[in-house]
Amino acid sequence: MSIQVQNVSKMFGSFQALNNVSIDIESGELIALLGPSGSGKTTLLRILAGLEGLDEGAILFDGHNITNVSPKERKIGFVFQHYALFRHMTVFDNVAYGLKVRPRKERPSKEEIAKKVNDLLALVKLENLADRYPSQLSGGQRQRVALARALAVEPKVLLLDEPFGALDAKVRKELRRWLRKLHNEFHVTSIFVTHDQEEALDVANRIIVMNNGKIEQVGTPEEVYEQPNSPFVYDFLGNVNLFKGRLHNGKLTHGQFEINVPTHLDSHDDAIGYVRPHDIHIEKENSNNDTVAATIVHIHLLGPIVQIELKREDIDEYLEAEVTKEHYRELGIKKGDVVYIRPKQLKVFVPEDFSI
Ligand SMILES: Nc1ncnc2c1ncn2[C@@H]1O[C@H](COP(=O)(O)OP(=O)(O)OP(=O)(O)O)[C@@H](O)[C@H]1O
Numbered sequence: 177m178s179i180q181v182q183n184v185s186k187m188f189g190s191f192q193a194l195n196n197v198s199i200d201i202e203s204g205e206l207i208a209l210l211g212p213s214g215s216g217k218t219t220l221l222r223i224l225a226g227l228e229g230l231d232e233g234a235i236l237f238d239g240h241n242i243t244n245v246s247p248k249e250r251k252i253g254f255v256f257q258h259y260a261l262f263r264h265m266t267v268f269d270n271v272a273y274g275l276k277v278r279p280r281k282e283r284p285s286k287e288e289i290a291k292k293v294n295d296l297l298a299l300v301k302l303e304n305l306a307d308r309y310p311s312q313l314s315g316g317q318r319q320r321v322a323l324a325r326a327l328a329v330e331p332k333v334l335l336l337d338e339p340f341g342a343l344d345a346k347v348r349k350e351l352r353r354w355l356r357k358l359h360n361e362f363h364v365t366s367i368f369v370t371h372d373q374e375e376a377l378d379v380a381n382r383i384i385v386m387n388n389g390k391i392e393q394v395g396t397p398e399e400v401y402e403q404p405n406s407p408f409v410y411d412f413l414g415n416v417n418l419f420k421g422r423l424h425n426g427k428l429t430h431g432q433f434e435i436n437v438p439t440h441l442d443s444h445d446d447a448i449g450y451v452r453p454h455d456i457h458i459e460k461e462n463s464n465n466d467t468v469a470a471t472i473v474h475i476h477l478l479g480p481i482v483q484i485e486l487k488r489e490d491i492d493e494y495l496e497a498e499v500t501k502e503h504y505r506e507l508g509i510k511k512g513d514v515v516y517i518r519p520k521q522l523k524v525f526v527p528e529d530f531s532i
Pocket residue numbers: 188189191193211212213214215216217218219220371
């Protein structure tokens with residue numbers, strides 16, 4: 177089912193939790209709502225579920241305005257951070273619950289319910305634990321039950337609020353795989369809230385980045401990571417180096433240092449170039465005047481990517497670069513060396529681009 181959020185605003189007293197939010201979600205998408213605490217992600221999810229009213233705007237499901245439709249009639253599956261399983265019911269009964277409580281006319285037969293529940297439990301690899309109670313399961317297993325339970329009623333939309341938030345890193349990773357797997361199987365339009373950028377980049381086909389009740393950017397993981405359209409998105413999605421300077425005639429200058437700016441931008445005295453660590457090029461010799469001299473203060477060698485921390489020679493600022501292990505070996509650099517760095521790709525923002 178497709179979802180349109182049209183100019184939705186929501187106040188809590190005098191606090192604006194959502195400010196004129198509009199989103200188009202196509203049927204079958206797996207969307208991450210990503211943003212810092214308090215940015216309005218949960219509020220938006222609850223409005224979609226019908227658990228919270230809105231002050232302005234409309235919600236459309238498949239083109240129909242459902243703004244005033246009750247939560248029950250919206251046919252939504254919900255998974256929360258804290259496993260809202262029924263403690264006194266077995267795993268099987270938890271998953272079967274939504275089907276068993278249907279009105280008699282819509283209720284599948286006992287056999288049909290059993291088949292459906294067993295199929296779902298097999299899908300989340302919990303078929304052997306059907307008779308256990310939630311207290312006898314690990315956190316990750318409970319969330320898999322919660323996913324199976326939400327899907328049992330064949331929802332048109334699946335909403336997940338920080339579904340893996342309370343779990344440790346390894347289990348989170350495993351559950352991400354489950355979410356992707358279940359999504360591939362059922363193609364239910366799914367929206368999950370997270371403040372974990374890695375989780376959003378890893379799982380979603382599109383990411384909605386929120387900040388202060390507004391949408392900062394909507395795009396594929398590649399788009400929001402590689403082409404952030406605001407300083408906020410740059411900062412929020414991964415590490416970034418800042419090059420402050422004066423923007424003039426297509427160059428960003430600071431002291432002796434000059435960087436060519438790819439796009440044509442108006443002159444400005446307070447511009448900031450944003451450069452991802454993997455876009456920092458390191459040379460051993462100073463080949464040009466568009467490089468900055470920096471001393472290597474730390475080399476982090478774990479894994480295939482080598483992280484290099486550098487201190488600029490011209491000003492008291494630190495930089496972070498990332499190179500492949502192979503390139504690191506070719507460079508033959510070590511802690512304490514003075515090297516020359518050049519941003520391969522940077523995006524320049526001026527103060528007007530910064531939202532408060
Ligand atoms: N019922 C409420 N009454 C008053 N203020 C509320 C209410 N619900 C949410 N808020 C406020 O609205 C803002 C947005 O909350 P929301 O839960 O949507 O943020 P979030 O992005 O999901 O944050 P988190 O990641 O911490 O869950 C917060 O500042 C919160 O304190």
